[in-house]
Amino acid sequence: MNAVSISVNTRPAYRVLVGGGLLSDCGSLLRDTLNGCRVAVVADDVVSSLYLDAARRSLEKAGFDVRSYVFPAGEEHKNLRTLGGILEFLAQERFTRSDALIALGGGVTGDMAGFAAAVYLRGVRYVQMPTTLLAAVDSSVGGKTAVDLRAGKNLAGAFAQPAAVLCDTDCLSTLPPDVFADGAAEAVKTGVLCDESLFSLCEAGELSSRAAEVIARCVAYKAGVVERDEREQGERRLLNLGHTVGHAIEKCSGYTIPHGHAVAAGLGVIARASEALGWTAEPVAARICRCLAGNGLPTGTDFPPEALAEAALSDKKRSGEHVTLAVPERIGHCVLKTVPVGELPRIIRAGV
Numbered sequence: 001m002n003a004v005s006i007s008v009n010t011r012p013a014y015r016v017l018v019g020g021g022l023l024s025d026c027g028s029l030l031r032d033t034l035n036g037c038r039v040a041v042v043a044d045d046v047v048s049s050l051y052l053d054a055a056r057r058s059l060e061k062a063g064f065d066v067r068s069y070v071f072p073a074g075e076e077h078k079n080l081r082t083l084g085g086i087l088e089f090l091a092q093e094r095f096t097r098s099d100a101l102i103a104l105g106g107g108v109t110g111d112m113a114g115f116a117a118a119v120y121l122r123g124v125r126y127v128q129m130p131t132t133l134l135a136a137v138d139s140s141v142g143g144k145t146a147v148d149l150r151a152g153k154n155l156a157g158a159f160a161q162p163a164a165v166l167c168d169t170d171c172l173s174t175l176p177p178d179v180f181a182d183g184a185a186e187a188v189k190t191g192v193l194c195d196e197s198l199f200s201l202c203e204a205g206e207l208s209s210r211a212a213e214v215i216a217r218c219v220a221y222k223a224g225v226v227e228r229d230e231r232e233q234g235e236r237r238l239l240n241l242g243h244t245v246g247h248a249i250e251k252c253s254g255y256t257i258p259h260g261h262a263v264a265a266g267l268g269v270i271a272r273a274s275e276a277l278g279w280t281a282e283p284v285a286a287r288i289c290r291c292l293a294g295n296g297l298p299t300g301t302d303f304p305p306e307a308l309a310e311a312a313l314s315d316k317k318r319s320g321e322h323v324t325l326a327v328p329e330r331i332g333h334c335v336l337k338t339v340p341v342g343e344l345p346r347i348i349r350a351g352v
Contacts, residue, residue, distance in 0.1 A: 004216045008141060008223040010161045010230050016141055016223070018216045022168035023129065024054055026102075027062025030127060033164050036063040038099040042086060042113040044073035047105040047131055050174055055104055055129070067093050071112075075148070075255045078108045080156070083147050086116040100125040100163065106132035106179075107139035107259065111154070114145030118160035125163045131171040133183020133211065134260050137190065137218040140165050142226045142236075148255075152314035153247045159231060167219075169212045180208070181296040182260025188291055189241050189267055190218045192284075196332035203291045238334055241326035242267030245301075245348060248311035252303045264292045268299035273351030274327040279337065281329045288328070305352055309344035 003019030022029065039059060043052050048070045059066045069089045071082050090101075103113035103126060110128050117126035128140035146157025172180065184207055191199025198217055201207065207214055222239065229236040246266030249257055257265075271285040289299040301308070312323065324338045325347075339347065 004212070006216060006219050006223055008161070009227050010143065012161060012163070014162055014164050016165040016167065016219050018136070018167045018169065018212055018219065020168065020170045020212075022166045023051060023171065024058055026055055026129065026166055027058035027060070027064060029166060030059070030064075030164060031062045034064070034100050034125065034127070038065040038067065038093075038095060039102050040090060040093065040095060040099070041066060041068045041102045041104050042109060042116070043068065043070055043104040044077075044106075044109055045070050046073040047109065051104060051131060051171065055102070059102075073108075075108055075250075075259070078112055078148050080147055080149075083112055083116060086112065087120055090116070090120050095120070095124065097121050097124055100127065102127045102129055103140075103162075104129045104131065105135070106130065107135045110135050110140050111144070111146050111157070114143070114160055114162065115147060115157055118145055118158040123160065126160070128162045128165040130165070130167050132175060133172055133180055133215070134186055135183075136167045136169075136172075136215045137183055138186040138222065138239075140167065141219050141222050142239075143230070152311070153250055153255075155314070161230075165219075167215060169215065172211055177296060178258070178261075182258050184295040185242075185260035185264040185267070185292070185297050187214050187218055188288070188295065188297075189263065190221055191291075192267070192271075192288060192328050192331055193238055193241055193326075193334050194221050194332060199291065199331050202295060203287075205294060207295060237324055237336055238326045240324075241328070241334055242270055244312050244323060244325055245269045245308060245351070248308040249301050249303060251311040251314070252301075252307055261298055264297035265299065265301045268292060269301065269348060269351035270325065271328055271351070272300075273347050274329075276350040277347065279327050279329070284328050284331060287331060300352055305345050305348040308348050308352075309341075312344055312348075313341060 130140040143161035146154035246263035249262040
């Protein structure tokens with residue numbers, strides 16, 4: 001096993017391990033962190049068929065008492081009903097505060113298992129074991145947990161940092177191309193935010209062949225941001241680049257457009273809008289859109305600007321009559337711009 005270790009110095013601090021073969025060794029890797037307690041592995045029915053047995057074997061070999069909870073895959077199941085099912089399961093199994101959850105899967109699983117851990121008995125430990133590129137580069141790190149409400153995405157949740165993150169890059173080999181592309185959207189976003197060389201790597205089509213490096217670089221950047229702004233009061237809002245319009249696209253589609261594809265489209269929209277409105281220091285839109293398209297992602301949407309603006313009014317980044325947008329000034333540097341919500345239709349119209 002050859003893994004990269006990244007420290008996230010929040011309270012509490014934790015390690016993110018990135019490398020191959022971590023899943024089959026997860027028990028020994030988590031022994032010191034969780035001290036051989038009871039663990040509930042939460043997974044959807046797709047991931048459970050691929051990886052649950054291997055994770056259970058490793059955990060049991062290391063002395064853990066393992067239970068598992070499996071729910072139907074899909075964003076449509078990231079809701080209060082599924083969350084309630086996890087909580088009732090933990091109560092029926094008589095889990096205590098000394099026990100832990102393990103989120104085995106993509107972003108939906110990580111968000112829900114993390115939220116369950118945050119509220120069950122007012123807080124128990126949990127571990128993220130992402131199996132998708134999207135979860136690996138973004139949602140498994142930083143402690144954001146949530147479920148969707150009918151009004152919008154991730155509107156009920158809590159900040160709860162994991163006890164550890166184990167990212168087994170071997171799991172990426174089972175991802176369908178469109179699911180891999182979902183993660184590519186967040187990697188491209190990170191390059192636009194902070195690292196032109198990372199963006200160039202994605203631009204050159206090397207994301208798949210250098211996935212471990214890409215994940216480690218994205219995690220290291222996000223770890224630094226989270227350490228400085230754990231509760232998203234300032235700098236961390238930059239990580240929402242493309243997400244205000246992206247979440248609106250998801251909602252308008254009835255969540256049939258997956259998160260990464262929606263974020264890519266939102267990134268394309270805000271890049272074009274920023275350039276059209278004179279917010280950029282240099283042209284960025286064409287290069288960003290070429291990079292997204294080259295990684296199998298959309299660069300825009302057919303939903304009307306008015307519908308997108310209306311959907312964005314429910315976004316959690318809204319504050320009163322204003323919304324804060326992350327906008328690219330150039331590749332590798334973005335800024336926050338707070339605008340009246342009444343300006344959203346005009347801004348989105350400039351980008352679609």
